[in-house]
Amino acid sequence: MADLLRRVDVSYLGECDVPEQFLDVVREGWTTSASGARVLSALAAASSGTFFDVVQEEYSVNGRGMIDYDLPASGHEREEALLRRSLAYCFACLDKASEQLGSNSVMAYVSISAGGLDEDTLTANVTFCGDHPGLPSYVQDIESYREEALMELLPGDYVSLLEASQA
Secondary structure (H helix, E strand, O other): OOHHHHOOOOOOOOOHHOOHHHHHHHHEEEEOOOOOOOHHHHHOOOOOOOOOOHHHHHHHHHHEEOOOOOOOOHHHHHHHHHHHHHHHHHHHHHHHHHHHHHOOOOEEEEEEEEEEEOOOEEEEEEEEEOOOOOOOOOOOHHHHHHOEEEEOOOHHHHHHHHHHOOO
């Protein structure tokens, strides 16, 4: 992920980087499910099923692939747009979570990896989970991920992210 951050300009992220469908999710905000999971309200309404714990509920309900149908099939423009969209969406959701649920109530996870039918198309996924003592976290050892670029973000990480991208 560090290499990707050095190649992509992540300064001045804002609502203009978030696809409209995802802005609607941000605007609806967060809720806490009956089991205690912190979920995005708009996504919870469209979700059903049973989960073995609140961590699984959070990453399942909150997880989404980033919109990419309007992007070129490959290249720097795709890479930059996917990362900027994903990060802008994450920080908007994290800000809303801080307002509604308290600071550091959830963490965001952005993954960038090869996907598609032939595993040759860059894709991005975003999800959110809280820290639940006594339960395993969504990502156990972030440094062990080799098949994808993975980043964990807290609400205040934007400044650190800018510094890392300029290193």
